Amino acid sequence: MLERLAGNAALKSELGAALRAGRLPHAILLVGEPGCGAGFAARCLAADYLYPQGGAHAEAVLNGTDTECVSLRGSGKSGGIPVDDVRAMREKIQHSALSTDAAGRVMFIYGAQNLNGTQGSAANALLKILEEPPADVLFLLTAPSAATVLPTIRSRCAAYTVAPVPADECCALLGSRGVPAPMAQELSFLYEGHIGKALQVFADADTRALLASAKKLLEHTARQDTYRALALLNGYEKNREGFAALLWQLEQLCSAVLRRPAYGADACGGLQPDAAARALQAIYSAKKDLTANGNLKLILAVLAADLCKTEPQ
Known part of the structure; x- marks a missing residue:
């Protein structure tokens, strides 16, 4: 599934090799500006981790509907991640039963910089499970910049950067999604290879x-x-x-x-x-x-x- 991520050849090669060798870090921070595809990259990696053979379950991970994945996102105007949500997801990932056809479980934290609020209580709640992770649980965090994530969280993660793709590659991908050629060319140039932003304008x-x-x-x-x-x-x-x-x-x-x-x-x-x-x-x-x-x-x-x-x- 990682191959579906546009561009980022070095990132895909490194993560793919670590996954095949069984040495993938238990916590990974994927850093990328909005529209670069950090969230999509996280789901691709999760699909490959949980279902190496692909199939319907792997597609469900990409769509955000697989039962072996739990997700945390910010809410409200501030976008903060409440500490109660972290605690609830922590309990769920620790005590839920593992399906027979999955290799493990995955916890997504989209916008890890939003753990900074509430005097660090949400980050501290997450830190407990990052320091003593359950077996076969992969933590995948995203953020626009590593510097925006609290050092206590950042230091427990292996950080990787998801970069924009070259404009010509972005244009080709947009074309494959049905974007008319003139519009694809303009959006690829305007948003400098940030595919997510370009697709948002189209859709x-x-x-x-x-x-x-x-x-x-x-x-x-x-x-x-x-x-x-x-x-x-x-x-x-x-x-x-x-x-x-x-x-x-x-x-x-x-x-x-x-x-x-x-x-x-x-x-x-x-x-x-x-x-x-x-x-x-x-x-x-x-x-x-x-x-x-x-x-x-x-x-x-x-x-x-x-x-x-x-x-x-």
């Missing part, structure tokens, strides 16, 4: 609409049209989460213009690299203010003004 109408709004806002930026920029941004006056997602898309678009100036003309209403660079500064400032829980209406107004300035900021 989710809301994400496509968000990307279109970001492009329209940069078109207003290119024309220095503060009025229309503010009118668009005012649609996020009661939607902090949506505005944060818009800022992320704006950041990707401006970066793309800097990497390929012609992209500004093709996709962003004629945005030039110098304007894209200034826009990035405005975006970073807005992200900082948003994180600090600033007044959203004021943040939107300042961003519209800063985006449409002609002089360097």
Whole structure:
């Protein structure tokens, strides 16, 4: 199943060799930016660990429905993993019976950086089972960066990086998933090989609409049209989460213009690299203010003004 992971040849080779030799670490941290496929890589590895011969059960692991796997994820606005959830999963993995056709059991911790809250109690609860793991249990953690995971957890894991794939390989994979060629080419370039992000745009109408709004806002930026920029941004006056997602898309678009100036003309209403660079500064400032829980209406107004300035900021 690991072969289904795009790119990452060295990662697949190393983990595959360890699995075949029976020396796979009992706890593995897969690090990768959102959209790189760290979660998918974890499920592929789990499928190969539990069902080396493949089959329906292995496919169920990839789909997240196999009974030999338990999962922890963040919840709520903070995304934190509650300590009670960790304790419940710990009890389940320690006391559940093993199926006769599985080689072991797997515990997924998606977003291990979210164990940091609640004064470390969730991390401490997990640490107990990591230090004294039940037999044949594989712990698979994911995080956007190893540095975001508490040292006590990180030190008990073997860390591996899941990297974006080259743009041409990403484009080919998107094409195999039914993405039209022009769209596949654009998304592969725009998201720099982050397949998950590209597939989300293709599959989710809301994400496509968000990307279109970001492009329209940069078109207003290119024309220095503060009025229309503010009118668009005012649609996020009661939607902090949506505005944060818009800022992320704006950041990707401006970066793309800097990497390929012609992209500004093709996709962003004629945005030039110098304007894209200034826009990035405005975006970073807005992200900082948003994180600090600033007044959203004021943040939107300042961003519209800063985006449409002609002089360097």
